[in-house]
Amino acid sequence: MSGWEAVLTIVGLTVITVVTRVFFMATDRELPLPGWLKRGLRYAPLAALAAVVVPEVVMSQDHLIATWRDARLFAVAAATAWFFWRRTLLGTIVTGMVVLVPLRLLLGW
Numbered sequence: 001m002s003g004w005e006a007v008l009t010i011v012g013l014t015v016i017t018v019v020t021r022v023f024f025m026a027t028d029r030e031l032p033l034p035g036w037l038k039r040g041l042r043y044a045p046l047a048a049l050a051a052v053v054v055p056e057v058v059m060s061q062d063h064l065i066a067t068w069r070d071a072r073l074f075a076v077a078a079a080t081a082w083f084f085w086r087r088t089l090l091g092t093i094v095t096g097m098v099v100l101v102p103l104r105l106l107l108g109w
Helices: 003-022 036-043 046-056 069-088 089-108
Strands: none
Touching: 046 069, 069 089
């Protein structure tokens, strides 16, 4: 890619980003959304989080993990169990780390 193509790409991406961000703020009144869209948007944060977290848990170096001896699996299982038991985010994080760190440091998983 030449220099002018890189600059054109950056400018184009900038324009697209600005237009999509300003679109919702350009009007003085609230845009009416259909009920089905409002219901669907409630799940957007969860879907985004899952899209980031799940590949980190089940993949290693762009391949699915092939062994159960992976500290991440046990940490996720323990953290999930804690969350459904207590429903606290801090406890979930701490539980996952309490399981993950010893398995990584002591067993080398």
